[in-house]
Structure formats: C-alpha cells, structure tokens
Amino acid sequence: MAAHDATVTTPTGPGPARDFIRQIVDEDNRTGKWGGRVHTRFPPEPNGYLHIGHAKSICLNFGLAKEFGGQCNLRFDDTNPAKEEVEYVDAIQADVRWLGFDWEDRCFYASNYFGKLYAFAEQLIEKGLAYVDDQSQEEIRANRGTLTEPGTDSPCRGRTPAENLDLFRRMRAGEFPDGAKVLRAKIDMKSPNVVLRDPVLYRIKHVEHHRTGDAWCIYPMYDYTHCISDALEGITHSICSLEFENNRPLYDWVLDNLPVPGHPQQIEFARLNLSYTVLSKRKLIQLVTEKVVSGWDDPRLPTLSGIRRRGYTPEAIRDFCERIGISKAENMVDMALLEHCLREDLNRRAKRVMAVLRPLKVIIENYPEGQVEEIDFPYHPEDASLGSRKVPFSRELYIERDDFQENPPKKWFRLAPGAEVRLRYAYYVTCTGVVRDPATGEVTELRCTHDPATKGGWSSDGRKVKGTLHWVSAAHAKPAEVRLYDRLFTKENPSEGKGDFKDWLNPDSLEIIPDALIEPSLADFPVGERVQFERLGYFCLDPDSTPAKPVFNRSVALKDSWAKASR
C-alpha cells in the first residue's frame, strides 16, 4: 500500500460512498475547473408524479450540492405543453419538499427561457447552423436513414440564413399549421450517431402552455432547451440517465455554437429499477388512468405520494438512495432493501401498540367478572422517552386467531390446548378448553385460566413461557379498518419479456380487513402517525380515517422467522 493512503478513509469509513460522479466533482475541485463551484439541478418534466426512481436522482443532485457546499435548482422541463399540467408541478414540488430538500428561491421553468431560446435560435440561423425544413414528419423520418445507413440531406438544407430567418419568424408568428415546418440544426446527415442527423430544434404546436398560455405556437425540443437552460443557470454538473449518452454530443454542439455563459458537463448514470413494481411514467400513468389503482397516491404504487401514504418516511427513502449507490450498470434493486430501510427507521421511532386483525375470543374463567385493570404499557421497549399509556385488561379478550392452534406443530410457541403463554404485560394464561360452532366445528372461543401471581407478565417461580401474545379487551377495543399491501406484481420484472406488463399484476396486492380491533389509546393518534402493531408490522393512519372508523395502512410487515422456519 502506498504511504499516501494514510488520510484516505477506509472502504467502511464514514461519509457517503465515492461513486464515480463524486469522484468527477472531486477532480474538478482539485483542478479548479469550476472555481470550487458545484451547481446541480433536478429537472423533471411535469407530466406525471414523482416516484422512487426520481428520489434517486433528487438525492444525488441535492445531496451532491449539499456535500460540496453548492446549490441545486429545481427546474421544470416544460417544453411539451401537450403533456404537461399544473397539477403535476404542484405535486412535484410537494414531493421534493417532503423528501427533505430545499431549492430555496431557485425554482425555474424551461418555459421562462422561451424568449432567450428563440433569440439563440435566430443566432444559429444567422451562423448558417440551423434551417427551416418543409418536409413532412414522414419524409424527415425516411431521410434520416437507418442505424446502418446514412441519411440524405433535406431539399431545404441549402436555404440561406435570410430565407431561414424569415421562415422561422413566420413560424413563430403563427402563419403555419402544426407540422408544416420545423427548425433543424445543420450538423451531419451521415453521422453514425443518429441524434446528430440534423435534429429538430423547434416544432409548431398550436397548443396552450400551462404557464405561457398562447404566447407561443412554436416550442423548443429537449435537446436544444436542456443544455441552454443548464448554461443559463450556471449549472456545473448536469446529471441525467444513461439513455441520454447518445445525446451528449448534441448537448455539447449547441453550447459550443452559442454565446452561453458556460458549458456544464453532462454526466449519465443508471436509473433505478425496483423488483416487483414498475418505475416508468408511461406505465404508472396507465395504472392510474385505467383505474387499476385508486390514484397516484395509491399505497401500492412506487410513487412518492403512494409510499408516503403507505407510511414510508423520507429518512428511510434517503437512506435507501444512499445504499443503492450510483453507477452506470443496469440494475434491478431488490425490494427487500427498501423494506429493510423502512423497518430500520420505523423500529427506532414507531410506538408499539396492540391490535388484533382476526379476533378469536378468549374468556379468562378465573378472572372476576366486571373487573378491569389498567395496565401500564411502555410505547417502546428500548426507548422510554416515547412514554407509556394505560391499557385495560378484563375477563373477556380477543387474541389473534393465528396465535392459537388446536394441533400445534413442533416448536409452536403460542397458544394450544393445555399450553401456557404470556399475554403481553398482563398475565400468564393456560388454555383449558375450546368452544366450537356446533354446525361447522370451527373454534369460536377459548377458555383459559390466568395465574394471578404473574401480574405484569412475570412469574416469580422462575418458570418460563415460550410465547408472548398481543391482545385487546373485548369490552374496550375499538373497531378499525386495516389494509394490508403486497407487491403490485407477481413477476420480478413485469416489463421484461413479451406480453403486457399488466398481465403480471398481483390480484392479492390489497387485502382489506374491515373489522380489526385496536386498543383504545389508538383512537387518539393523528393521521400520518406510524405505529407498530406488535408482532404484526408497521402501520400508518390513512387520510381516509375518521374518528369513527380509523383506517390503517400496513407499511411493511415485521420479519417473521416462524414463517421461514415452517416453510
């Protein structure tokens, strides 16, 4: 090992990983390329809601700026009015804020640059680097050539700057219908890179823009707009996804040929793929408009609004984005990692409460009728600062139906005929009998006895009990609706292979339990509060909740080693 490694942190050392982008920034700072400046931007098109894949980009761009003492802009790439809506810009802003990032006073819109963009286009024309083409869309496509054959020049390619200027001004003035003409960059119709075969810069669209109204009837294309917007904002590192690698030469061409105030470096990284879901705007939009899900914030969706409603925390998502890393390799991240990040965060902060999803009645035969004990329950076993509350205990209780088995398998810790278990923080109880439905033979009720000497859940004689069950008092429990979510798709990558991705939708992705029972203290929790139903999972009080009918979304189940062992 070289001696100069002394100050370098170890691979396991603190701080964010040195992914290749951070290394580029390090190098730029070392060489003084930007004078120490680091300025990034998150540039969504407002044509849909943000999802967990965007979170990766947001964390990267805003995180990078923060780490290097720089800034990150929010910029709406709103150059295609046909697809964009204000509803989306509002939702995007709310989601970025919720994730925990702040663009301060730097929320920009590409549409704010329409005037400058237009002036730059005239300059390109004057320099003989752009021309107006009369060809139809089909002709342009045909003349572009193929991946292996060069394209052929447009008959309009030889027009003089004066002609082009006149035509372009008339395009802008609204003299031509949609599709009649376009402005094209004059680069190289024979380029092996298809992107450089005289790309379209402006198209005519007599469409109202959500911000500029009907001020324009020509709109600039992404390739022309994005690089200039970056330059105008003083961006240093323009980070985008892999599919734009082919566009980078065009990004550079535009900036090289215009008197812009700088030349940002475009850097591409691999976008996120998550198993058992889809992260393509096109597909998400389809699920929403075809009502496969209830809306953009359906808790099964990987949208930020969806997982927020599901009970995911911004902290967990940011942690996830750090853990997956940044690279240029195509990837498919295991959903289990996202769930792990959530559990880790929630385990630390969620109050533990009791709820019974599928009730089975238990009568404590030797417990006095009419007696009620208020048992003090801590809200967290390892963090007393979360406080405690009183939970009523009485002769008639409900336990989880799954916690009783009449003919238990080996290593069964829970209740069974003759078995003794602990009711959490209450008493040891022993099952002494079962009551059945005479018609179906189904067990409808359990008879138990409790050991009064085990109050609080401890036995003084040192006898141990294998299982600890959660419970609610029948007379005091309140009703609640519980929604259990599972993966949206049954296939790891529903987008792969032939066939429609919707063929892989999981029919059991949502299970509603309309009549679960919750301990009384839970009725006072605020919407959005995240709790752990002991032994069942983490839950979040849904916005649909009313005091009369609380609705809980299960954020994620607890790890279940019994389920694993019994497999």
Add this chain to the structure above:
RNA sequence: UGGGGCGUCGCCAAGUAGGUAAGGCACGGGGUUUUGGUCCCCGCAUUCGUGGGUUCGAGUCCUACCGCCCCAGCCA
C-alpha cells in the same frame, strides 16, 4: 451489419499509478429478549462475462471473442 454504453457473490456495490476481492441487502447458524421483532456474534466470491497474452504478480495492462442495454419522436 452503424454508433454509444455496460458486464465483480442470489440483488446492489467498492476496487483508479498491477501486489494477491470492502460494505449493505438476502440467506444460513448461534446468543440475548415480556414482539418467533430489535440487538449481538459467526458463516457466506481461491474468484472478478470468456479465451489467450504481458508480468515474479492482473478484477485492474494488451488482445480476441461472448452477452446485455440505449439510439432511426416534430417525447423527455
């Protein structure tokens, strides 16, 4: 058959003047535990897409293959 990228453990991902494969998730085993949760130990790539070559030594250099992704929107 053109051009641009990428290939390190089941899934992510470190590795960068060539020096003898980090870490996380998942998984398996053990301990603690009033959640079969948490927590704590321990295990988990003789090998870096493949074949050659250079070298005392190669994931890192050379070379030839193979595989996967992206590009022919007046979408972004």
